Amino acid sequence: QQQVKQSPQSLIVQKGGIPIINCAYENTAFDYFPWYQQFPGKGPALLIAIRPDVSEKKEGRFTISFNKSAKQFSLHIMDSQPGDSATYFCAASINPYSGGGADGLTFGKGTHLIIQP
Template structure:
Protein backbone atom coordinates (compact mmCIF):
# COMPACT_ATOMS: atom_id res chain seq x y z
CA UNK A 1 0.00 0.00 0.00
CA UNK A 2 3.03 2.19 0.34
CA UNK A 3 4.05 1.80 -3.29
CA UNK A 4 3.90 4.33 -6.06
CA UNK A 5 3.80 2.69 -9.49
CA UNK A 6 5.31 4.67 -12.34
CA UNK A 7 5.12 4.13 -16.08
CA UNK A 8 6.59 3.96 -18.62
CA UNK A 9 10.10 2.90 -17.64
CA UNK A 10 11.51 4.76 -20.63
CA UNK A 11 10.14 7.25 -23.12
CA UNK A 12 11.47 8.64 -26.37
CA UNK A 13 9.90 11.82 -27.72
CA UNK A 14 10.70 14.10 -30.62
CA UNK A 15 11.58 17.72 -29.96
CA UNK A 16 8.42 19.75 -29.68
CA UNK A 17 6.30 16.77 -28.68
CA UNK A 18 4.43 16.09 -25.45
CA UNK A 19 5.95 13.77 -22.86
CA UNK A 20 3.53 12.06 -20.48
CA UNK A 21 4.55 10.06 -17.42
CA UNK A 22 1.99 8.36 -15.21
CA UNK A 23 1.92 7.33 -11.57
CA UNK A 24 -0.59 5.46 -9.44
CA UNK A 25 -0.80 5.05 -5.69
CA UNK A 26 -2.83 3.04 -3.20
CA UNK A 27 -2.49 4.86 0.09
CA UNK A 28 -5.40 7.31 0.34
CA UNK A 29 -3.61 9.11 3.17
CA UNK A 30 -1.05 10.49 0.72
CA UNK A 31 -1.56 14.23 0.37
CA UNK A 32 1.56 15.53 -1.32
CA UNK A 33 2.77 14.49 -4.77
CA UNK A 34 6.09 15.89 -6.03
CA UNK A 35 7.97 15.15 -9.20
CA UNK A 36 11.75 15.07 -9.18
CA UNK A 37 14.07 15.44 -12.17
CA UNK A 38 17.49 13.80 -12.27
CA UNK A 39 20.26 14.46 -14.79
CA UNK A 40 23.13 11.96 -15.22
CA UNK A 41 25.70 12.25 -12.46
CA UNK A 42 23.47 14.50 -10.37
CA UNK A 43 21.02 14.04 -7.54
CA UNK A 44 17.27 14.37 -8.07
CA UNK A 45 15.86 17.88 -7.82
CA UNK A 46 12.29 18.96 -7.16
CA UNK A 47 10.57 19.92 -10.40
CA UNK A 48 6.94 20.52 -9.47
CA UNK A 49 4.50 19.31 -6.80
CA UNK A 50 0.77 19.15 -6.21
CA UNK A 51 -1.62 18.64 -3.33
CA UNK A 52 -4.94 16.83 -3.86
CA UNK A 53 -7.11 19.91 -3.36
CA UNK A 54 -6.45 20.86 -7.00
CA UNK A 55 -6.70 18.75 -10.15
CA UNK A 56 -3.94 20.47 -12.10
CA UNK A 57 -0.86 22.55 -11.53
CA UNK A 58 1.16 24.19 -14.25
CA UNK A 59 4.64 25.68 -14.13
CA UNK A 60 5.92 26.75 -17.51
CA UNK A 61 5.98 23.74 -19.80
CA UNK A 62 5.44 21.29 -16.94
CA UNK A 63 1.95 20.31 -15.77
CA UNK A 64 0.80 17.85 -13.12
CA UNK A 65 -2.66 16.38 -13.60
CA UNK A 66 -4.20 14.78 -10.52
CA UNK A 67 -7.16 12.37 -10.38
CA UNK A 68 -8.04 11.73 -6.77
CA UNK A 69 -10.81 9.19 -7.42
CA UNK A 70 -8.55 7.11 -9.65
CA UNK A 71 -5.55 7.61 -7.33
CA UNK A 72 -3.43 8.63 -10.29
CA UNK A 73 -1.31 11.60 -11.20
CA UNK A 74 0.74 12.40 -14.25
CA UNK A 75 3.43 14.76 -15.49
CA UNK A 76 3.02 16.40 -18.86
CA UNK A 77 5.95 18.14 -20.52
CA UNK A 78 4.77 20.36 -23.36
CA UNK A 79 7.04 21.31 -26.25
CA UNK A 80 9.65 18.81 -25.02
CA UNK A 81 13.27 19.88 -25.55
CA UNK A 82 16.52 17.89 -25.70
CA UNK A 83 17.49 19.60 -22.44
CA UNK A 84 14.52 17.86 -20.78
CA UNK A 85 16.24 14.50 -21.31
CA UNK A 86 16.58 13.14 -17.79
CA UNK A 87 15.08 10.60 -15.42
CA UNK A 88 11.83 11.67 -13.78
CA UNK A 89 10.57 10.32 -10.46
CA UNK A 90 7.12 10.71 -9.03
CA UNK A 91 6.76 10.52 -5.26
CA UNK A 92 4.16 10.78 -2.54
CA UNK A 93 3.84 11.18 1.19
CA UNK A 94 1.41 11.87 3.98
CA UNK A 95 2.30 15.30 5.36
CA UNK A 96 3.41 15.01 8.98
CA UNK A 97 1.15 16.80 11.44
CA UNK A 98 -0.09 16.22 14.98
CA UNK A 99 -2.22 13.29 13.71
CA UNK A 100 0.71 11.43 12.18
CA UNK A 101 2.19 11.22 8.71
CA UNK A 102 5.80 11.17 7.72
CA UNK A 103 8.31 13.29 5.88
CA UNK A 104 9.42 10.11 4.13
CA UNK A 105 8.76 10.23 0.40
CA UNK A 106 7.74 7.06 -1.42
CA UNK A 107 9.33 7.20 -4.86
CA UNK A 108 8.31 5.58 -8.12
CA UNK A 109 10.96 3.61 -10.01
CA UNK A 110 11.64 6.42 -12.45
CA UNK A 111 11.14 7.14 -16.16
CA UNK A 112 14.09 7.79 -18.42
CA UNK A 113 13.04 10.45 -20.92
CA UNK A 114 14.98 11.01 -24.13
CA UNK A 115 14.02 13.94 -26.32
CA UNK A 116 15.47 13.64 -29.81
CA UNK A 117 16.46 16.82 -31.65
Protein backbone atom coordinates in the same frame (compact mmCIF):
# COMPACT_ATOMS: atom_id res chain seq x y z
CA GLN B 1 0.85 0.32 2.24
CA GLN B 2 3.16 2.95 0.85
CA GLN B 3 3.67 2.36 -2.83
CA VAL B 4 3.79 4.50 -5.93
CA LYS B 5 3.70 2.85 -9.35
CA GLN B 6 5.22 4.75 -12.28
CA SER B 7 5.06 4.14 -16.02
CA PRO B 8 6.53 3.93 -18.55
CA GLN B 9 10.00 2.86 -17.49
CA SER B 10 11.50 4.58 -20.53
CA LEU B 11 10.19 6.98 -23.14
CA ILE B 12 11.56 8.44 -26.37
CA VAL B 13 9.87 11.52 -27.85
CA GLN B 14 10.74 13.79 -30.72
CA LYS B 15 11.59 17.40 -29.96
CA GLY B 16 8.42 19.45 -29.59
CA GLY B 17 6.35 16.42 -28.60
CA ILE B 18 4.51 16.00 -25.29
CA PRO B 19 5.87 13.18 -23.16
CA ILE B 20 3.42 11.94 -20.54
CA ILE B 21 4.48 10.02 -17.45
CA ASN B 22 1.89 8.37 -15.25
CA CYS B 23 1.83 7.42 -11.60
CA ALA B 24 -0.66 5.61 -9.41
CA TYR B 25 -0.79 5.28 -5.67
CA GLU B 26 -2.69 3.18 -3.17
CA ASN B 27 -2.37 4.92 0.16
CA THR B 28 -5.11 7.54 0.48
CA ALA B 29 -3.15 9.18 3.30
CA PHE B 30 -0.71 10.61 0.75
CA ASP B 31 -1.32 14.32 0.45
CA TYR B 32 1.69 15.75 -1.37
CA PHE B 33 2.73 14.65 -4.85
CA PRO B 34 5.98 16.06 -6.26
CA TRP B 35 7.83 15.29 -9.44
CA TYR B 36 11.61 15.21 -9.40
CA GLN B 37 14.04 15.47 -12.31
CA GLN B 38 17.43 13.82 -12.14
CA PHE B 39 20.34 14.25 -14.53
CA PRO B 40 23.22 11.74 -14.60
CA GLY B 41 25.59 12.25 -11.69
CA LYS B 42 23.28 14.72 -9.96
CA GLY B 43 20.77 14.59 -7.18
CA PRO B 44 17.02 14.75 -7.83
CA ALA B 45 15.64 18.27 -8.12
CA LEU B 46 12.04 19.30 -7.55
CA LEU B 47 10.24 20.10 -10.79
CA ILE B 48 6.66 20.67 -9.73
CA ALA B 49 4.35 19.47 -6.98
CA ILE B 50 0.62 19.23 -6.33
CA ARG B 51 -1.72 18.63 -3.43
CA PRO B 52 -4.90 16.54 -3.75
CA ASP B 53 -7.29 19.46 -3.52
CA VAL B 54 -6.18 20.63 -6.98
CA SER B 55 -6.79 18.77 -10.26
CA GLU B 56 -4.13 20.48 -12.34
CA LYS B 57 -1.06 22.62 -11.86
CA LYS B 58 1.13 24.28 -14.47
CA GLU B 59 4.61 25.68 -14.11
CA GLY B 60 6.17 26.78 -17.37
CA ARG B 61 6.19 23.83 -19.75
CA PHE B 62 5.41 21.30 -16.99
CA THR B 63 1.88 20.30 -16.00
CA ILE B 64 0.64 17.89 -13.37
CA SER B 65 -2.81 16.38 -13.79
CA PHE B 66 -4.28 14.84 -10.65
CA ASN B 67 -7.24 12.46 -10.38
CA LYS B 68 -8.00 11.90 -6.72
CA SER B 69 -10.81 9.38 -7.25
CA ALA B 70 -8.64 7.24 -9.51
CA LYS B 71 -5.57 7.78 -7.29
CA GLN B 72 -3.52 8.70 -10.31
CA PHE B 73 -1.41 11.67 -11.36
CA SER B 74 0.65 12.43 -14.41
CA LEU B 75 3.33 14.76 -15.70
CA HIS B 76 3.08 16.41 -19.11
CA ILE B 77 6.01 18.25 -20.66
CA MET B 78 4.95 20.72 -23.34
CA ASP B 79 7.21 21.59 -26.28
CA SER B 80 9.82 19.12 -25.07
CA GLN B 81 13.49 19.90 -25.70
CA PRO B 82 16.62 17.72 -25.81
CA GLY B 83 17.67 19.40 -22.55
CA ASP B 84 14.66 17.78 -20.87
CA SER B 85 16.29 14.37 -21.35
CA ALA B 86 16.64 13.01 -17.82
CA THR B 87 15.13 10.55 -15.38
CA TYR B 88 11.82 11.66 -13.89
CA PHE B 89 10.47 10.43 -10.59
CA CYS B 90 7.02 10.85 -9.18
CA ALA B 91 6.74 10.72 -5.43
CA ALA B 92 4.25 11.01 -2.62
CA SER B 93 4.36 11.77 1.05
CA ILE B 94 2.11 11.81 4.08
CA ASN B 95 1.55 14.71 6.40
CA PRO B 96 3.12 13.32 9.58
CA TYR B 97 1.15 15.76 11.69
CA SER B 98 -2.09 14.11 10.59
CA GLY B 99 -1.06 10.86 12.21
CA GLY B 100 0.13 9.35 8.97
CA GLY B 101 3.34 8.23 10.53
CA ALA B 102 6.32 8.08 8.25
CA ASP B 103 8.31 11.03 7.04
CA GLY B 104 10.00 11.39 3.71
CA LEU B 105 9.11 10.70 0.12
CA THR B 106 7.96 7.43 -1.40
CA PHE B 107 9.26 7.38 -4.95
CA GLY B 108 8.12 5.70 -8.13
CA LYS B 109 10.75 3.70 -9.96
CA GLY B 110 11.54 6.46 -12.43
CA THR B 111 11.12 7.11 -16.15
CA HIS B 112 14.16 7.53 -18.36
CA LEU B 113 13.10 10.17 -20.88
CA ILE B 114 14.98 10.88 -24.09
CA ILE B 115 14.01 13.82 -26.30
CA GLN B 116 15.41 13.37 -29.77
CA PRO B 117 16.46 16.48 -31.74
